[in-house]
Amino acid sequence: MNAILKTVSSGAVFDHPEFHDHENVVFARDAETGLSAIIAVHDTALGPALGGCRMWTYAHPGEALTDALRLSRGMTYKNAVAGLPLGGGKAVILADPKTAKTPALMEAFGRHVARLSGTYITAEDVGVSPADMEAVARQTEHVRGTHATGLGDPSPYTALGVFAGIKAAARHVFGSDDLRGRSVSLQGLGNVGRALARHLHEAGARLIVSDIHAPAVERAVAAYGATAVSPGEAHAVTADIFAPCALGAGLNSKTIPELKARIVAGAANNQLHSPQDGAELAARQILYAPDYVINAGGVISIALAKPGMDDGLVREKTLAIGDTLTEIFSRSGTEGRRPEQIADEMAQERLTQHV
Amino acid sequence: MNAILKTVSSGAVFDHPEFHDHENVVFARDAETGLSAIIAVHDTALGPALGGCRMWTYAHPGEALTDALRLSRGMTYKNAVAGLPLGGGKAVILADPKTAKTPALMEAFGRHVARLSGTYITAEDVGVSPADMEAVARQTEHVRGTHATGLGDPSPYTALGVFAGIKAAARHVFGSDDLRGRSVSLQGLGNVGRALARHLHEAGARLIVSDIHAPAVERAVAAYGATAVSPGEAHAVTADIFAPCALGAGLNSKTIPELKARIVAGAANNQLHSPQDGAELAARQILYAPDYVINAGGVISIALAKPGMDDGLVREKTLAIGDTLTEIFSRSGTEGRRPEQIADEMAQERLTQHV
Secondary structure, three states, rough: OOHHHHHHHHHHHHHHHOOOOOOOEEEEEEEOEEEEEEEEEOOOOOOOEEEEEEOOOOOOHHHHHHHHHHHHHHHHHHHHHHHOOEEEEEEEEOOOOOOOOOHHHHHHHHHHHHHOOOEEEEEOOOOOOHHHEEEEEEEOOOEEOOOOOOOOOHHHHHHHHHHHHHHHHHHHHHOOOEEEEEEEEEOOOOOOOOHHHHHHHHHEEEEEEOOHHHHHHHHHHHHHOOEOOOOOOOOOOOOOEEOOOOOOEEEEEOOOOOOOOOOOOOOOOEOOOHHHHHHHHHHOOOOEHHHHOOHHHHHHHHOOOOOOOOHHHHHHHHHHHHHHHHHHHHHHHHHHHOOHHHHHHHHHHHHHHOO | OHHHHHHHHHHHHHHOOOOOOOOOOEEEOOOOOEEEEEEEEEEEOOEEOOOOOEEOOOOOOHHHHHHHHHHHHHHHHHHHHHHOEEEEEEEEEEHHHOOOOOOHHHHHHHHHHHOOOHHHHEOOOOOOOOOHHHHHOOOOOOOOOOOOOOOOOOOOHHHHHHHHHHHHHHHHHHHHOOOOOOEEEEOOOOOHHHHHHHHHHHHOOOOEEEEHHHHHHHHHHHOOOOEEEOOOOOOOOOOEEEEOOOOOOOOOOOHHHHOOOEEEOOOOOOOOHHHHHHHHEEEHOEHHHHOHHHHHHHHHHHHHHHOOOOHHHHHHHHHHHHHHHHHHHHHHHHOOOOHHHHHHHHHHHHHHHHH
């Protein structure tokens, strides 16, 4: 692209197809540390915009902007449906987390967060660790998920919320949330998948497990008597429930026709490759628990934790994800629209009621 | 431009030829009032980034971004050389000030300024009035030039600084700053030009005046015995000093060969059409007072005024523009570089010394 085209087109941020109704988008630099970051604040009607900071090697700054815009909008919906007094935002740092990340760079990012006077609250995301957030916290109070601010690792709460959501889905489809004897195919045994496996095992479910990391699978087989399959088979095995807990976009035109489960309910982000895939699930009479509703336990723990407090409130709000999903499934049946459409509407209702 | 190109290219803000070393650039929207604004913070090494808010109907958002980036960088240099404890920033609102401006829109802009926690301080600029700034001030304290914050109209201080600068230039070229009998061609009799005419008249200068607004010319002729010429002739008349006080870029490859004055020293912004025009002035042995140095009286009054204080400090700092120009002219002679180059270096020195 030549310089003139760049000059003309780089003002087109406002015209970006994902800009939607974003409130503000900040392009931030720090000459000394080489920081380039984009902070997108989508909506603050319900409160400050909370959303993680991702570090990634984007092929082009345009990709980074698209990512920041999409993810911040997603956080608005997620936080609204989770009943949190928070809006949606997201930050991306354009750098390779393996080679370019330094405490000084994270502190420079923290100073840019501080400049936004609490409009945006940051937290961990892909490529960013708790230690990185400690560096950010040296420059701004508008950070969550550090040792000083919270309960530590949010994964156990994400898992608890997904477990509550699976029970709500089982109640809707099978008439009972008793998981004894129900089979669940768990795709991904990372921090969340592992904790979810334990909840499901303790509830009496039969587990089929998969992960690209073999030792994680071996541990689940040994501990819970789980059946191991390859990650590529996880969606296609015979099971009552499919729980995607790995990277996103696993539900697509190839995998959906192969599903045998009656329920899809897992922790992964962006499970549907496209909106059409939600329609395909509905056409196959498979109940889908909208990803950003069922996996909100992590953000609930990050948002509500306070130094020194026990996790009673966080657990209560996280378990309420089950009630929210029950309402979504019920309205979906009554109103004839899909669960993910009802979830979006519910978010919009909460945003509108507040204004 | 199609949507995909927009997606890719709109991330190119970081690659914009004018992005330089900007610290952050904010794209701000307000759905309710229709506000679209860009706030550019170039450099805060010396203090919060002070710079006006311009409202303009840009042909394309890319033009608005280019304008914001260039002007904010210019404010860094202007504020640094004026010796102010302030960095450089600028805001542009993408709208027609004649049709789209409402108090609610200006308040929405004020809320976005408030979000930047004092990193950026706003003020009037083209298309924005004192009344508009009062609306902004209802939402943020980070605004200057309102009735509550300052001395009101900055034009008298701009004129005072230009007058001090003209005397410094006369001292450098003619060996005396006594303006009795010196002739000055004044291009533009707006708020600044009119006040400058009075100073020059009181100092005994002979005035040649021009303006596109005939009554302004008639008043100067009547009050000061000035000679009237057309604005297009102002640069070419026989005079000791040419003082451009109208819109910018008046010094170009067409006008410079026609100049008869030994000095160019006026209030207009961006007087040189290109850096090469500065070289042409130097080649013709015409002394040029760098525009952003000589016209800093306005920003000095905006920056330093406090509610209820008299204007002693502001006048002192404004008159010091003469000393700064004397230093610039002297270094220019000694170091063999042009005044506008020395001014840029002086700004960079002040920025670097501070870090």
